[in-house]
Amino acid sequence: MSHYKAPLRDIRFVHDELLGFEAHYQSLPGCEDATPDMVNAILEEAARFSEEVLAPLNRVGDREGCTWTAEGVKTPTGFKQAYQQFVEGGWPSLAHDVAHGGQGLPESLAMATNELISQANWAWSMYPGLSHGAMNTLQAHGTPEQQHTYLEPLVSGRWTGTMCLTEAHCGSDLGLLRTRAEPQADGSYRIHGTKIFISAGEHDMAENIVHIVLARLPDAPEGTKGISLFIVPKILPKADGSLGERNALSCGSIEHKMGIHGNATCVMNFDGATGFLIGPANKGLNCMFTFMNVARLGTALQGLAHSEVAFQGAIRYARERLQMRSLSGPKAPDKPADPIIVHPDVRRMLLTIKAFAEGNRALLYYAAKLVDVVQRSTDEAQKQQADTLLAFITPIAKAFMTETGFESANHGVQVYGGHGYIAEWGMEQNVRDSRISCLYEGTTGIQALDLLGRKVLMSQGEVLKAFTKVVHKFCQAQEGKAELKEFVEPLAKLNKEWGDITLKIGMSAMQDREEVGAAAVDYLMYSGYVCLAYFWADMARVAHEQLAAGTSETAFYQAKLHTARFYYQRLLPRTQAHAQAMLAGASSLMALDEADFSLGY
Numbered sequence: 001m002s003h004y005k006a007p008l009r010d011i012r013f014v015h016d017e018l019l020g021f022e023a024h025y026q027s028l029p030g031c032e033d034a035t036p037d038m039v040n041a042i043l044e045e046a047a048r049f050s051e052e053v054l055a056p057l058n059r060v061g062d063r064e065g066c067t068w069t070a071e072g073v074k075t076p077t078g079f080k081q082a083y084q085q086f087v088e089g090g091w092p093s094l095a096h097d098v099a100h101g102g103q104g105l106p107e108s109l110a111m112a113t114n115e116l117i118s119q120a121n122w123a124w125s126m127y128p129g130l131s132h133g134a135m136n137t138l139q140a141h142g143t144p145e146q147q148h149t150y151l152e153p154l155v156s157g158r159w160t161g162t163m164c165l166t167e168a169h170c171g172s173d174l175g176l177l178r179t180r181a182e183p184q185a186d187g188s189y190r191i192h193g194t195k196i197f198i199s200a201g202e203h204d205m206a207e208n209i210v211h212i213v214l215a216r217l218p219d220a221p222e223g224t225k226g227i228s229l230f231i232v233p234k235i236l237p238k239a240d241g242s243l244g245e246r247n248a249l250s251c252g253s254i255e256h257k258m259g260i261h262g263n264a265t266c267v268m269n270f271d272g273a274t275g276f277l278i279g280p281a282n283k284g285l286n287c288m289f290t291f292m293n294v295a296r297l298g299t300a301l302q303g304l305a306h307s308e309v310a311f312q313g314a315i316r317y318a319r320e321r322l323q324m325r326s327l328s329g330p331k332a333p334d335k336p337a338d339p340i341i342v343h344p345d346v347r348r349m350l351l352t353i354k355a356f357a358e359g360n361r362a363l364l365y366y367a368a369k370l371v372d373v374v375q376r377s378t379d380e381a382q383k384q385q386a387d388t389l390l391a392f393i394t395p396i397a398k399a400f401m402t403e404t405g406f407e408s409a410n411h412g413v414q415v416y417g418g419h420g421y422i423a424e425w426g427m428e429q430n431v432r433d434s435r436i437s438c439l440y441e442g443t444t445g446i447q448a449l450d451l452l453g454r455k456v457l458m459s460q461g462e463v464l465k466a467f468t469k470v471v472h473k474f475c476q477a478q479e480g481k482a483e484l485k486e487f488v489e490p491l492a493k494l495n496k497e498w499g500d501i502t503l504k505i506g507m508s509a510m511q512d513r514e515e516v517g518a519a520a521v522d523y524l525m526y527s528g529y530v531c532l533a534y535f536w537a538d539m540a541r542v543a544h545e546q547l548a549a550g551t552s553e554t555a556f557y558q559a560k561l562h563t564a565r566f567y568y569q570r571l572l573p574r575t576q577a578h579a580q581a582m583l584a585g586a587s588s589l590m591a592l593d594e595a596d597f598s599l600g601y
Contacts, residue, residue, distance in 0.1 A: 004119060004120050005051065005312060011112055011115070014361050014362050018542055033104070043112060043113065045089070049085070049116075054121040057076070058121040062261050063261075064076040065261035066254055066261070066263070066264040073251055082124065108372050111368040115361075118302060121262070123260040123433065126199050131157070134163065136294050146278060150237075160205070160206040162211050177193075179191065179195065189276070199263055202254075208237075210234070211249070230284075251268060253266070260436060296398040314427075315341075317416050323339075357408065360401045364397060371390065374386050374387050398441060398447050399447035399528070406437065409434040456502060457509060465499075471495045474488075475491060475495065484540060487564060494572075501523075501526070
């Protein structure tokens with residue numbers, strides 16, 4: 001039996017009280033229909049579907065996994081039926097253009113519903129989730145004919161989509177890929193090659209699968225400058241949109257992996273499959289980032305999901321499990337032992353998970369708000385500002401949220417003790433499912449290089465300043481408020497230190513480029529902790545205001561304040577360890593000769 005409960009109260013806190021989405025929606029063209037009543041109705045229905053339909057299938061998918069045959073891949077019991085309900089409910093079309101059958105609602109609202117779906121059953125959520133990026137890529141780069149052919153069935157959910165990037169000899173280094181595309185007289189291409197780790201590459205849930213594939217043209221230059229992007233459908237559509245003959249592609253096998261067993265991770269063989277160029281030739285990597293940036297925020301959402309699942313499981317168990325007595329005297333004298341929630345170390349783990357789940361929710365919804373502005377605003381200056389902030393936030397959200405999601409999942413097991421290692425409680429599955437999030441859509445190290453190298457240093461710090469200005473203005477606005485001093489003063493200090501550290505790394509990198517790689521992951525984690533410090537300070541502000549106004553939800557807002565204090569006193573000091581490590585330089589990493597790593601064997 002699943003115990004998942006949609007965290008609607010906290011979602012509404014972030015959505016309505018912290019980030020002001022009601023006014024946000026009314027300020028953007030095409031978002032006027034997202035009224036509070038409509039938003040609440042959509043969230044309530046998403047919660048029902050997630051709790052009642054998807055959550056009970058989570059362990060089923062983990063136990064059964066997917067089954068490969070030469071004819072195709074069979075998904076676990078109930079997955080296909082749940083997907084049919086999902087399509088019938090109109091969920092795939094929520095945030096897509098009405099011109100292609102979508103409902104035209106904001107991307108941020110879809111993010112909120114996806115949070116619930118992903119928490120209930122991450123493996124299942126990946127099947128429709130990957131279609132989202134394929135649709136955005138077609139919307140941005142497809143010809144009118146391609147959009148007409150592919151978008152309506154993708155938007156409706158009748159078809160699903162994937163992205164086929166990775167090959168066995170190249171992971172994140174896409175410049176090494178070998179898949180080739182041969183031009184045909186009719187304007188199509190024959191795609192030859194093998195892609196690996198293709199999530200939802202083959203399954204029985206939809207009638208067709210549209211693969212977005214990276215490949216090289218015969219005359220393409222070497223490296224990343226010679227990559228093109230292609231649409232390669234599993235079944236070729238006819239001129240009238242109906243399904244025609246099967247394309248020359250197949251799933252060679254599915255991976256036997258650590259987690260997300262309910263999702264098919266496929267080896268895809270393209271044996272002269274018919275494909276169609278999308279976007280300009282040799283500019284596939286540029287087009288692909290439309291897909292990748294959406295996927296990165298989707299993976300950030302996975303980090304949040306695993307934190308929330310860990311918290312719900314751990315808090316329930318900590319309240320019920322009796323073990324030892326409190327060091328300060330019995331707290332449940334009528335029972336043979338006290339519930340473990342009274343013990344400081346258990347509270348340390350619970351509050352760590354809670355602080356990450358609620359802080360990361362604020363970070364992700366802030367990013368989703370920026371996506372709305374980039375997609376909808378008619379004010380070019382506002383769009384550019386939002387796009388700059390989003391470029392900065394995306395690698396932090398993807399990497400920091402997944403790293404802390406994995407940490408949270410591990411704490412969830414630890415709260416249970418030995419029972420956490422046993423499958424029936426669900427905590428060990430949460431750990432296994434969460435581990436992949438730090439790897440796909442670019443590992444933590446890749447995201448860190450993107451943040452520090454491409455975004456911050458290449459812009460000479462301007463991208464960083466876009467966010468530190470937001471923090472600075474917040475600190476200025478709260479100056480003199482005694483109740484917020486414990487948050488605002490350390491936040492302002494860190495905000496200045498952030499720029500100082502960046503300058504020092506930049507100066508070192510001018511002498512030795514290895515300094516960027518040496519500092520990158522610590523820089524990203526430092527940045528993540530400071531970002532969450534900003535959101536926790538702002539959440540503390542809202543909580544104080546509500547308590548001062550005489551709210552009837554005193555316990556809810558007091559819990560926000562207590563968690564904010566815990567974050568500042570127990571988690572935010574991690575920034576100093578990261579600062580010391582990144583400023584230590586590259587020498588201790590690079591001094592050991594490659595041959596000497598294995599000495600002693």
